[in-house]
Amino acid sequence: MKFRRSERLIDMTHYLLERPRELVSLTFFSERYGSAKSSISEDLAIIKETFEKQGIGTLQTIPGASGGVKYISKASIKDAKDFIGELCELIASADRLLPGGYLYLTDLLGTPHIMNKVGKLLATAFADSQIDVIMTVATKGIPIAHAISEHLNVPFVIVRGDSKVTEGSTVSINYVSGSTKRIQTMVLSKRSLNEGAKVLIVDDFMKAGGTITGMMNLLDEFNATLAGIAVLVESEDAQERLVDDYVSLVKLMDVNMKNKSIKVVEGNYFYRD
């Protein structure tokens, strides 16, 4: 079956978007469409140019016999600015206020197009890091870990508060929760993480950083190494933060229960070194 250029461009766009960071050879495309490699190269040049112009990402070309092309999902600075601005507005809404000064964020975590953007931005922040696997803790970190994993095309593992029969043998550690100051347990399936894996730790909310420190301790048990930390929301009013090298999209500055106001600003996404 012969493909016209217009058809190839549409199908290649879909094919690449579904497989971030996967090396696809020119031979594969050439056979898929019954087209000469020179035509495929021209197609890819147009796709790369359009992806970059439209803030979709870029294509990396790996030369040589075992070479090919990789799609890198990358948000532009403008798109990131716009989206984080929207997110700040969404989060600052007074009806999110819960007793105790907590914020209701669950609706955002369950909205796929918001999670897709969150995933794209946080994947962009770690575009140049070597990441083998993403780790998060149940329950609210899962959609964020899932979203980042789609853009980096790496698996994610879920740490749980208790051991389940369907997880097989597990490793568990104790940690001190930053907010409640109580000793809690974290459990991860033994077979879910390989020795030496480079791990991106992800969570929805970070205050003192107790949960994230717990996950870092868990990495030691697996002889895995920390590749980075990403959170959706960091909170300002931590007396002493246990974690200092992380990326956040938004920062909660102040929650005032009395006059029902929430102050939210950009996180450190644009200001890390």
Add this chain to the structure above:
Amino acid sequence: MKFRRSERLIDMTHYLLERPRELVSLTFFSERYGSAKSSISEDLAIIKETFEKQGIGTLQTIPGASGGVKYISKASIKDAKDFIGELCELIASADRLLPGGYLYLTDLLGTPHIMNKVGKLLATAFADSQIDVIMTVATKGIPIAHAISEHLNVPFVIVRGDSKVTEGSTVSINYVSGSTKRIQTMVLSKRSLNEGAKVLIVDDFMKAGGTITGMMNLLDEFNATLAGIAVLVESEDAQERLVDDYVSLVKLMDVNMKNKSIKVVEGNYFYRD
């Protein structure tokens, strides 16, 4: 900024793929690219034809002044057959066997390209149903609910085993777990589900169907209605199943601990009426 047809096709493909079931007007595209509506119509016809030919999905055209185009994510029967076949092989691997005849499936749930296919297939099964929201239960149902929600472009809500301060006011029910026969609790944030919502219930594994029945009872508390039930794996050896109208991708026929064999076949995906 003027766009050439090749650039338009690439950008429109990305734009539509990111927004399943969202109505996009021809005017929007026409302004985005500085192109005549007649050119946009031609572009969309090429995209529709290619999406259908390549098993990506289809475009629905809504005529009239408030009309436009909608991308429907739809797996072809061939792709569904191939993927379910792969899934059966993956699941039948003896090293998934856990004490008590349970199966380790967590790695599949954390692999984004597998979840993307699972989501696409299950979204295809409910392509003609009106679905407002997807409901699942923590923890293992979440990646599946998330994946389907991306293809149907509707939010998902997470039922939990206990009440958390960050969920605000909640509604809780008791149910009998099919496997342990014990009374358990299910909790859902009050503000997460609107009255009258049409809900697709999703889980990773169904044996007797106790957990799913629990979620159905929870729907009643919210005056929401059931739009469908989707599971990744159903298990054969249920004495009496509490749920009979559902879609499953694979079916676990037999788990033999002695000779370490697992028998997995296609679920009812292709055989429902």
